[in-house]
Amino acid sequence: MxxxxxxxxxxxxxxxxxxxxxxxxxxxxxxxxxxxxxxxxxxxxxxxxxxxxxxxxxxxxxxxxxxxxxxxxxxxxxxxxxxxxxxxxxxxxxxxxxxxxxxxxxxxxxxxxxxxxxxxxxxxxxxxxxxxxxxxxxxxxxxxxxxxxxxxxxxxxxxxxxxxxxxxxxxxxxxxxxxxxxxxxxxxxxxxxxxxxxxxxxxxxxxxxxxxxxQHERNQVGANKGLSPLVARYKTIHDGWWFNQVQLIAHLIGHDSHPFVRTWLKLRRRHLLRLSFSARHCRRRMRDKIFFFCICWVTALIGKMTR
Missing domain, CATH: 3.90.550.10 (Spore Coat Polysaccharide Biosynthesis Protein SpsA; Chain A)
Structure with a gap:
């Protein structure tokens, strides 16, 4: 009760x-x-x-x-x-x-x-x-x-x-x-x-x-609405911040040795391409699954992957 x-x-x-x-x-x-x-x-x-x-x-x-x-x-x-x-x-x-x-x-x-x-x-x-x-x-x-x-x-x-x-x-x-x-x-x-x-x-x-x-100009992370936040999100990925945080968090929670995580954790080109095909398991919202798939491919082909 x-x-x-x-x-x-x-x-x-x-x-x-x-x-x-x-x-x-x-x-x-x-x-x-x-x-x-x-x-x-x-x-x-x-x-x-x-x-x-x-x-x-x-x-x-x-x-x-x-x-x-x-x-x-x-x-x-x-x-x-x-x-x-x-x-x-x-x-x-x-x-x-x-x-x-x-x-x-x-x-x-x-x-x-x-x-x-x-x-x-x-x-x-x-x-x-x-x-x-x-x-x-x-x-x-x-x-x-x-x-x-x-x-x-x-x-x-x-x-x-x-x-x-x-x-x-x-x-x-x-x-x-x-x-x-x-x-x-x-x-x-x-x-x-x-x-x-x-x-x-x-x-x-x-x-x-x-x-x-x-919502105001001093929000550290605000509402993800419209084109500007999408561009800002891509910039954090292109600059390497987001993928570095993924690696760090995976390590801190003890998942860096998990078989699934080990297939992509180094985040080199082939790892990102492999990860892209798991997009449906990596984000909750359909729009974000599609964005995740595209980002993996874009980052693998032209983008900066890690700092």
Whole structure:
């Protein structure tokens, strides 16, 4: 029977967030039927985020600001620090939060209910992207999972992730064992999804949107909509970043010696051509399967493959 009021540790990474963080914190503290504690880790900021968060935490006992830990240089390292330093004992679930979104009031209630009733270990969901001009766009990430998608993409925006304590504890242990290499992982949500799937944890991607996903010029990774993001995505592949991340994540999760992975992990021309024919097993959405196939061929024939 589901826990009536689950205890959830929310890990929030902040950096120059004064423009949005108060609205986001209010949406998290307003969650229905959940006992929530928010842990904030702040990358050194220039807009007063540290002082404001300290004052806010002094007035809200459910909010705790972690001690300064130097510059992280990106959200991924900031989230890894949160996972490392927050004690999960006493919590039922662990969730990620960005500083600039707006959560639906039932986001954690629905996530924890799904986790318990479906007997899965991790949850993510679709989102509704929104822009300052009032435009919105539904982002669908809930296509059926395939055998190897976790090596090539995340489960969706990391700010929708909610994990069981057992998965969070296992993730933390693996991270501590690989801390130095982990610092080169650019996207924490991709890594967390890969770790969970590769270690046989069950993951559910909810087709219902759980939050409003704010879009602005400082998004590290935003809504993949229109031609510009597609061009930007191709550039990261052509420059070698994406395939290098694939190699690194495969190594960190212990899959670099798997027979399937070994057939293409060196990412030379013949390996990429071979990998292209597994596109249907490597991405969830049909458009992305086609893009994956084409990118493997283009990269093999004319593109830069690794740094």
């Amino acid at each position: 589901p826990v009536k009021h689950p205890k959830v540790a929310v890990l929030l990474a902040a950096y120059n967030g004064m423009q949005w963080i108060e609205e986001q914190l209010a949406s998290i503290l307003g969650q229905l039927a959940i006992d929530v504690t928010i842990y904030i880790s702040i990358d050194p900021s220039t807009d007063g985020t540290e002082g404001w968060c300290a004052a806010y935490a002094a007035e809200h006992p459910e909010v705790l600001v972690l001690p300064a830990a130097g510059s992280f240089g990106g959200a991924s390292r900031n989230f890894f620090r949160l996972i490392r330093d927050v004690d999960f004992d006493g919590y039922d679930f662990v969730a990620f939060a960005d500083q600039d979104d707006i959560w639906h009031t039932n986001k954690l209630q629905r996530a924890t209910y799904v986790l318990q009733t479906r007997e899965v270990d991790a949850y993510s969901s679709n989102v509704t992207a929104f822009w300052p001009n009032g435009k919105t766009h539904f982002l669908d990430k809930a296509q059926p999972q395939v055998a190897w998608d976790f090596l090539f993409e995340a489960a969706g925006p990391g700010c929708t992730y909610v994990m069981s304590k057992s998965l969070a504890d296992s993730l933390k242990k693996s991270m501590l064992d690989n801390w130095r290499l982990l610092q080169d992982v650019s996207l924490h949500d991709w890594y967390c999804y890969a770790f969970a799937r590769s270690h046989d944890y069950r993951w559910y991607i909810d087709p219902e949107p759980s939050m409003n996903y704010r």
